[in-house]
Amino acid sequence: MHRNEIVKELARLMPHLRTNEPLAPYTTIGVGGPADVFVEATMVEQIRQAVDVCEAAGVPHFLLGGGSNLIFADAGFRGVVIRNLADAFEILAETPDAPPPTPAVPDARFSPPPLDDAVQWPEEDTDAPAVLVRVAAGARLMPLMKQLFQHGITGLEWFAGIPATVGGAVFMNLHGGPRFFGDLVQRALLYRRGRFKTVDREYFRFGYDWSVLHDTREIVLQVDLRLRRGDVTRARQFVKVWAAYKANQPQRSAGCIFQNLSPEQQRRLDLPTTSVGYVIDRVLGLKGRQIGGARIAPAHAAFIENLGNATAADVLALIETVQQAARDRLGMELPLEVELVGFDGK
Ligand SMILES: Cc1cc2nc3c(=O)[nH]c(=O)nc-3n(C[C@H](O)[C@H](O)[C@H](O)COP(=O)(O)OP(=O)(O)OC[C@H]3O[C@@H](n4cnc5c(N)ncnc54)[C@H](O)[C@@H]3O)c2cc1C
The missing domain is CATH 3.30.43.10 (Uridine Diphospho-n-acetylenolpyruvylglucosamine Reductase, domain 2)
Incomplete structure (x- = not known):
């Protein structure tokens, strides 16, 4: 053709x-x-x-x-x-399987942010009845979460304030605070080369920032999510606090550019946290570094923000500056959390 x-x-x-x-x-x-x-x-x-x-x-x-x-x-x-942009959802009659044993991703790398002491990190509402919701993979998480609240369904709160789709969240095994999106997946409908495939959660071999889709490049068409008929008022309260915290992160960014450190790297470098932002800021001293229109965000050093006129080349140059500094000063590679598309040889 x-x-x-x-x-x-x-x-x-x-x-x-x-x-x-x-x-x-x-x-x-x-x-x-x-x-x-x-x-x-x-x-x-x-x-x-x-x-x-x-x-x-x-x-x-x-x-x-x-x-x-x-x-x-x-x-x-x-x-x-x-x-x-396919975002339809349907509440299924079927009862979902039991949730996976926690933590499903042992290497969780979550450093609790400094929230107000009065705020409680929500425990999962394990007494609330579970419910299965079938969602098209193009659904945006925030609007989906709000629509589900109207049906008395909770479970997406930790992902509030993240501008992701359900498909992207499965691809990356999105992490919201200590929770992983993959833990909510009961099954999914995939497509590649003329073939549909229904798979369960185990198929994805979810890890930190990883699912098997990185290797297979299969497309997620729809996902059955295991959620709860939980306490919507409490969920809304938490979302207000958590989304406000997330809103302080630079929005004109691609989220965290690098993966956080593993607990093993944290021990080796004797750091108080696994946060890669801490390393870029306190250890490498690169917070605020600017190339062209891109800057290592003063609000959160793990993010690169576009000041308005950045090019992809500016962003890449900043990424390489940080990675080189980590190699030279710490003997450490900083793997990317973001995906580079269309760059020769990357
Ligand atoms: C302000 C901000 C805050 C963020 N906070 C977090 C956070 O707290 N935790 C976190 O983990 N990430 C965070 N991120 C990063 C980002 O939101 C996640 O990585 C998210 O999972 C990406 O989803 P997306 O739909 O935007 O995917 P895209 O960026 O559009 O795509 C990413 C990859 O997923 C693939 N993909 C997308 N849809 C499908 C599909 N249906 N089937 C197969 N592959 C698909 C794409 O082809 C691509 O390879 C943040 C980003 C920003 C900008």
Whole structure:
């Protein structure tokens, strides 16, 4: 299939197709050049169809969720970007399985932030009846959480204030405070190369910032989440506090750029915390360092923020500055939590 035919076929499926569309506005950090072709899918079926068209034509495609963990290169993406806006959900009649043993991810790397002493970290409402909710993977977590509250359903509170989709949260095993999104997954519907696959939580082999999807690049179409008919008033109170704390983090960013340290690294370096922000700030002294329009955020040194006119090259240069300093001064690699897309050789 030639480019024009692909464009025509995709435009038939998704009428708002754009060519040469800048990607920066679709990411939270706001950098990145154009995609050759850009489509928005509002229904699960459209994603499958768009992927089929790309795979049949041998054209690279990239599935975009909330764009909150991505840095697109200034050169953009040569192929088709499919933005997932499919957000339907359904409360299922079936009773979910028991939750996984905790902690499912032993290497949790959570450093409690300094919240007001009066605020209690919420325990899971284990007495409340469990409920299964089927969600399309393009659902944004905050609106989903608020809609579920209206149905008396709780369980997403720790993920308040994170601009992610359900699909991106599964891909990364999103962590909200001490909780991992993967622990809520009962099963999911995946798609790749013309085949649907229903899998359970174990399939994902969830780890810290990791799921098996990093290797398989399968697409999550929908997820069955194990939630609770819990205390919505208490959940709303916690969300107010937690979302306010999250709002202090730089929003024009891609979240934490680097992974936090492992407990083993923390011990070796004799640090009071596993927080990579602490290392960048107190050990490497790089908080506030600026290259072009990108800066290591004064509010949270694990974040790189776009001051308004940053390029992807500025962000990459800052990343490399931090990684080199960690190598030189601590003999340590700082693995990325964010994904770089379209950078040669990265
Ligand atoms: C202000 C801010 C705060 C943040 N706080 C946190 C935090 O507390 N904890 C944390 O863990 N992260 C945090 N993040 C990072 C980010 O929100 C998470 O990594 C999130 O899981 C990314 O989801 P997304 O939908 O934005 O994915 P995207 O950034 O759009 O995509 C990330 C990857 O997921 C893949 N993907 C997306 N959807 C699917 C799908 N349906 N099927 C298969 N693959 C898919 C994409 O192809 C890509 O490879 C924060 C980011 C910001 C900007």
